[in-house]
């Protein structure tokens with residue numbers, strides 16, 4: 017038996033919800049089994065300085081203490097309900113928000129929730145071995161913080177499946193523990209979540225770009241007319257901000273270390289650091305792979321989700337027109353080997369609208385990195401690849417583009433590929449640097465220490481008791 021109020025912090029009145037209790041009693045042991053086999057298994061007995069959300073109040077959502085990860089209190093939190101909330105966009109705009117799943121949109125909603133949910137355990141699986149090569153205790157702790165919170169995000173989505181989708185919801189919840197990242201027979205749903213993430217530069221890029229896709233998916237679901245989904249996603253966004261911080265500052269610290277060496281006239285490779293060109297290639301890879309997560313540029317699914325009021329645009333309140341019926345969006349297409357433009361109804365371009373926000377947000381991160389380079393007095397500047405570069409989904413897949421989005425032929429791409437994307441040698445080199453550093457206050461040679469520690473603690477704090 018589970019002691020609900022203690023073991024599973026929540027604001028969904030779990031101790032009085034018999035139906036949810038029954039569903040969780042079956043699912044929770046399977047989840048723990050999954051964590052113990054597919055999570056960061058070799059660190060399950062270690063004490064980690066982690067934050068846990070124990071309530072949605074200002075002081076309650078980030079309580080810090082030493083915890084063994086399998087004992088982490090994965091909770092269920094929704095942002096408090098807003099009295100009289102109405103649907104903010106689409107054909108049902110102005111109607112009362114749904115507290116139950118509207119029958120006609122049940123399948124679409126379930127699919128959106130399952131797709132989001134699937135990314136959460138996937139990322140834990142992708143990152144499960146990184147603990148062995150952490151560059152410091154500070155970074156090790158951040159990795160585990162991200163991991164347990166992705167676990168909580170899975171709980172958040174499973175809560176919705178269990179509470180609102182009956183038997184098929186329970187089946188979907190079980191299957192979320194059965195798919196495996198990178199498994200050829202039973203893979204995770206989305207491509208990026210099957211990519212190996214075996215070194216820390218990949219991890220930081222993942223947290224920068226792939227978690228940022230998560231941010232924008234959550235922002236658009238936070239607008240949903242299905243109120244429990246909207247409220248769940250709003251709370252998840254508070255945690256997601258930390259993951260993006262880990263990514264952006266992680267890449268930033270790798271850049272800073274290399275920049276300092278270059279400024280001293282040293283060769284980064286000789287000092288065991290990562291050359292800018294290699295970092296830039298990793299950025300190209302993870303950014304382009306994450307661009308794919310938004311789906312096709314022209315999408316009738318996207319139009320349906322918007323029309324029905326189940327998935328809006330990020331920051332819907334910044335728009336004046338929440339119908340999106342009269343406007344169009346200019347999509348660049350490929351026709352006969354040339355780029356052409358086509359006007360499509362705005363509702364059909366919702367994926368692209370969301371990708372626009374993603375690109376804008378990424379640019380801020382790149383500016384942050386370039387300030388580090390500039391401060392070191394160097395000329396080099398980091399960049400994003402054009403959104404058409406290296407795509408596997410949408411109108412640009414099956415064509416080749418350079419970093420600026422110019423169409424090129426397959427031979428030209430092949431000739432340049434080693435300059436644009438990580439080569440086997442690059443990956444081998446980066447991997448060769450991944451030696452764990454576990455002494456308090458010590459940092460690996462390829463990354464600079466953070467300017468400050470976690471929760472006001474010093475940077476040489478014992479973040480993990482090994």
Ligand SMILES: [Fe+2]
Nearest residue numbers: 136166169230
């Ligand atoms: Fe997440």
Ligand SMILES: [Fe+2]
Nearest residue numbers: 227230256259
């Ligand atoms: Fe995340």
